[in-house]
Amino acid sequence: MGATNIVTVLPLGLQLQVDPGQTVMAAARQAGFFWPTVCDASASCGTCVSIIESGTEHCGPMPADEQETLARTMVPLDGLRRLACRLTVSGPVTVKKRGVHQADTEST
Ligand code: FES
Numbered sequence: 001m002g003a004t005n006i007v008t009v010l011p012l013g014l015q016l017q018v019d020p021g022q023t024v025m026a027a028a029r030q031a032g033f034f035w036p037t038v039c040d041a042s043a044s045c046g047t048c049v050s051i052i053e054s055g056t057e058h059c060g061p062m063p064a065d066e067q068e069t070l071a072r073t074m075v076p077l078d079g080l081r082r083l084a085c086r087l088t089v090s091g092p093v094t095v096k097k098r099g100v101h102q103a104d105t106e107s108t
Pocket of ligand 1: 039040042046069083084085
């Protein structure tokens, strides 16, 4: 409890340190990476949605605003697709999200 957890982001291969209670997107931004977003992490656009490749058991509970946005954007509430702007972790997790890149480089 209280330990920093590692989230691996594919296909980039980025390894992020995510503090307890911190979202995956916030950790990526703090580390200098851009995560696709339209709503600026307010859980309303669905753009940050990411696929959980492993470690679902370490993913934090889905808040109501995340559930609402996933449902509205026709994403199944199966726990395998999560909004990175709401996803917290309590252990190692691997997620897949295209478009994550270093914030100071152009997306290719
Ligand atoms: S950034 Fe818009 S829903 Fe997460």
